[in-house]
Amino acid sequence: MTSVTDTPQPRATRMADAPAFPRMVAANGISIHVDQVGQGPDVLLIGGAGDTVESWQLQLDGLAARYRLTAFDNRGAGRTAMPGGAVTVETMADDAAGVLRALGIPSAHVAGFSGGSIIAQELALRHPDMVRSLVLQSTWPVMDPYLRSWGLFVRWLVDVAPSERAFLEGFFLDIYTARAHNDGTVDQFVEEALAFPHKQAPTDLQAFLDAFLDHDTSERLPRIAAPALVLAGGRDSTSRPELCRAVAELIPDARFEVMEEEAHQPFQEVPHEWNARVDAFWREVEARG
Known part of the structure; x- marks a missing residue:
């Protein structure tokens, strides 16, 4: 729901002989919308x-000079359909x-946020050889x-909000942050989300949220061997710093x-x-070889 912009990524950063992006790829039995930009070590967002994909626009633009970045729409979001x-x-x-x-990528630095960070945890646990590092x-x-309780609140808010604007x-x-609400940044995000042509169905958002309500990696996180950087927002009222710190303490040698x-x-x-x-x-992970 938080698309930053629908502006296409700069094509100048794409290799001339590379397949055209964005595009759909067949993966895990479904067709997934993928975009890729840049050159360098592989990164999966x-x-x-x-x-x-648009939620990562500022990374696709800002990091493509050093990395080949791949982003995709999760199932049930954007241009990736929700199967039964x-x-x-x-x-x-x-x-x-x-x-x-x-895409023929054997391993990548993996970065995920919020629910995407939990998917990233599970990716590192289920497919460890594919994860070069974790953010x-x-x-x-x-x-x-x-x-x-907050997740359940969002789950019913999407049903009872009087409009899409009110929900957002x-x-x-x-x-x-309050700063972003007060300086007009959030107003811009709302307008861009309302104009986005590939909206998520409320039932698909609810199905996505349901997947996380009781998901627990606490006992398995110590198995992660990839270098990890755990980032928290000091003013995040949802996944608060103490929850992020708990992840960093469970992953061996993780940085918090x-x-x-x-x-x-x-x-x-x-x-x-x-x-x-x-x-x-x-860069530090790459320098270690």
């Missing part, structure tokens, strides 16, 4: 609830692995009662950093700072 049957985090992690395989923004090992304005209260003045999605509000942090982390 995984979005959260309702988020599509239950939606699970495990299935969505297999979707992500399928995207990498379909987990606004994450958790298992929803505590507060976060679970209410939902975004917990996603972006708090962006004190930011909320749930700092990669959109302060992209230059966020991009610099993850770029420094990826």
Whole structure:
């Protein structure tokens, strides 16, 4: 639901002999919308609830000079249809692995935010050889009662909000800082989301949320061997810093950093700072060989 812009990525950063993007790829039994830009070490970007390729626009633009970035629409979001049957985090992690395989990418630095960070955790657990490193923004090992109640609140808000605009304005209260609400940034995000032509059905958003309500990686996170950077927003009222810290403490040697003045999605509000942090982390991982 939080598409930043529908502006196409700059084609100048795409290799001349590379397949055309964006495009659909067959992965894990479904057709998944994928975009790819840039050159360099591979990066896979995984979005959260309702988020599509466009939610990563500021990373696709800002990091393509150093990395080959791949982003995709999760099942039931944007241009990727929701197939029948239950939606699970495990299935969505297999979707992500399928995207990498379909594009011939043996491993990648993986970054996910919110629900996408949980998919990234599961990807590292189910397909460890495909994960070069992990960046987990606004994450958790298992929803505590507060976060679970918030997820259930969003689940019914989409049904009872009097309009799509009202839903977005209410939902975004917990996603972006008061600063972004007061300086007009959130108004811009709302207008762009309303104009986005590939809207998510409420039932698909609810199915996505349901997959996370009781998902628990607490006992399995110590199995992750990939280098990990866990980022929290100091003003995030949902996946609060203590939940993010719990993930960092469970993954061996994970790095934990708090962006004190930011909320749930700092990669959109302060992209230059966020991009610099993850770029420094990826450079360090690459330097280790």
